[in-house]
Amino acid sequence: QEKLDMSTYPVESIRNFSIIAHVDHGKSTLADRLLEITGTISKTDHNKQVLDKLQVERERGITVKAQSASLFYNHEGINYLLNLIDTPGHVDFSYEVSRSLSACQGVILVVDANEGIQAQTVANFYLAFEAQLSIIPVINKIDLKNADPERVEQQIEKLFDIPTDECIRVSAKQGTNVEKVLQKVIEKIPPPQCNTADPLKALVFDSTFDHYRGVIANVALFGGEVEKGHQIVSAHTKKRYEVNEVGILTPNEQPTHKLYAGQVGYVIAGMKEVTEAQIGDTLFLYKQPVEPLPGFKSAKPMVFAGMYPADQTEYNNLKSALERLTLNDSSVTVHRDSSLALGAGWRLGFLGLLHMEVFNQRLEQEYNMSVILTAPTVPYKAILSSAKLIKEHGKDQITIINPAQFPDKLSVSEYLEPTVLGTIVTPHEYIGKIITLCQDRRAVQKDMLYIDENRVMLKYLFPLNEIVVDFYDALKSLSSGYASFDYEDAGYQSADLIKMDILLNGNPVEELATIIHKDKAYAAGKLLCERLKETIPRQLFEIAIQAAIGKKIIARETLKAYRKNVVAKCYGGDITRRMKLLKRQAEGKRLMRKIGNVEVPRDAFIRVLKRETNK
């Protein structure tokens, strides 16, 4: 492949920008059009979400991994290099969004002409505003029947203080006015402020793993230049590498001779794992260290779930599937784990529930694996008071991620739970319901202020485990989707935690044990018992389903015994059918879990533990 010469693009001709929007407002479609207009991709009918390469992205219509593309555009005689950085929109990935934005000098803010400003519009606007980026408002979907661009322009003026005449009305689907957007990008967004004479300073805003070439790090150069043969160092790992290849993305890899300050592209330097090129890291030349770019965070898992193969014979297949999937996702943490009931497996850490769902979906689609996921948990801590345990663990503070490891109250001086500081932006009519929801989740209000005459921003300190399951959905549903939610880690707080066991006829069921706050135990226990009652088949004796804390029973359901279970007629043709059914049931017995004398089908637990999706 011919290498491009990037030296023909001086810093003044470069524009680095991102497109931000609320979900489904047309971000990716607009990106498709921009790629077409600039000739980066040929104009065909098949260009849909071109930058969303993952199947799960295309199916769910979401962007999970940030991709970038370098576009070339001639405007009034000058050749410009426009670097478009696509961003994930979900709150789980706000860190990725903020890193992508730090590589930009401006953003295109897309708003649906009918829906108007929505939660993520606001959240993303603030991210861009705080990063002091130029903002180009674009009102999209003007081709649709209910479009009301004038109303939206006024919303934008009121909320963001941007004059209505700066808004561009487009239809990304039809291509209407999209060229104007490009021109505005050139006119309004400033070129990057950096110098090729400075030492190399490159921000890693994404990385992918390629089997043949190793880790491909997506970088934005804040200073200096980089080319094949250079020795570079990662500020985070301190490891040194030799650069094999540099290039830009169009959106596929296009090697170049060099990359210069202000440009965006990729670097391949013999890194073997994506953990060696983490998002937010800074790369510099060997012997020329620079101040690392601010805002780097090591991926912090917020939600843990146990993952087990549906059958132990599948263990090795699942193991290699996990290894390959995590090659490309350095934000998933993996620990080996095992359960009496489910055998050998893992406990995985995710950035959030969407992250976990997407991961699971990718596992199914790309690796054809179906797995057993146990209840999501968060990393609790305990400060030990028992000398014996302290000696055993080698320290006095331990992190508990598997309920089986929960140390008894007597050996502990304090339990701690992780908390987050959550920010909710909502129209004022939903304040009451939202406050009630937050109080219900043991949250403490930290701040409340009106950001304009209609909208309120609330800040609450939440225990993390109260929001990981369905807080976001509940918030959306009681605010008709208008409230937005964002959160950040806020350390640990003391908590009255207990371990709740589930018993069947007095025998504990290990995989259903949960660590929970004392105040929530009854409700959770009752729900679990009710769900189990529906999923365990009746047997020849009565089954007592109980939730217990230590020896104390806090909830109970009873599954009555069968008093009649025999088919009425069995003649002729029925006999063959009957035998088939009976033999299937006999087979099924082998797969049953026996808890004491109670037979439980394997999927009973999964059904009980599985998060209720989209009620």
Added chain:
Amino acid sequence: TPYPQWPYCRKRCSYCNFNTYVVPAVDEAAVRACLLREAQTLLRLGRVHSVTSVFFGGGTPSLASPHTVGAVLEAVAGAAHLPAGAEVTLEANPSSASASRLAGFRAAGVNRLSIGVQSLDDAELRLLGREHTAEEARKAVEGARGLFPGRTSIDLLFGLPGQSRDAWAPRLEGALGLCDDHVSLYQLTLERGTALAAQVRGGALPTPPQDLLADVYHTARTVLVAAGFRHYEVSNFARKGAISTHNLSYWRADQYIGVGPGAHGRFVPRAEGGRSREARVQTLEPVAWMREVQSQGHGTRSRAVLSPLEQLEELLSLGLRTDEGVTHERWERFSPQLSLQDVFGAPGEARALQQQGWLVLDGGGLRCTWAGLAVLDSLLPDLLWQLQRV
């Protein structure tokens, strides 16, 4: 034991999923000829020497003429020995069981009648899509008892959608006052594809609750036994020795030969050199079946050899449905190497079920207790699994 099928009805009941056809006109002569032909072919195929019983099923066999019934019996007698006292049963619908018609059947050789009463409540009969009223059913039973004393059976259903616990007791009393010495009492099963099942699924009718069904069944058993009946199979009761020989042949894994569209059979085709018991089904659709019988002598759609294990599985699953269970002698016929004791006497599932009071294994063989019979389908998977392991 030959099992001829008359696969035609005048209408389809709302709960029925049998292989039966409602047609404007039946070419009785043609169907008869094929029944005769197939009966002869299969009896010869099985090298049957002597017949223990004959059962006319269907469809509605009482829609066939006594002439047809007589001809089939003659054909059977021609191909094998049909002893004078062999049980010959005809299933009848009250709406085609007038006294004269029944007399005709008796003259043709039928000596036992099974009447599909189903219910003695008109509203229920309408729900079931039956062709007759309770009064008509009553008359038919009385007429049958006159012609076949001590040899009349009635079929009854319980567990209909909407049927209450309180309504059941008087119904049962009414039936007891009417019946002869044999009652087949079936829990209504909502089969997929039937009109009644669709109504329940759609919510137009309630699903009978499990506990109600259990109560009704237990009450019925108790009441019938108190009235002198022996509860000899899950759904069958008889007093004064009026047990149905034909049905026993299923539960004892004897040989039976299905004749007619959709008929099922279990026998060894010795004339072909067969050595093993086969599960056979005749072609379902009457027209297709007739063509095959005409060209090949029989219309057997499928046949599958049953392995020794499969035969034992059937013997176990069906035998345990009776109060006699599986005797040692019968088991030995199918399992000369391993006795009941060898398989089920060792520590394992059967032993546990015995300790819990659901099963008995003793000199008489393996059978369910009174309580165990009602939950047999919860016991069988364990026993089958134990059998498979051996």
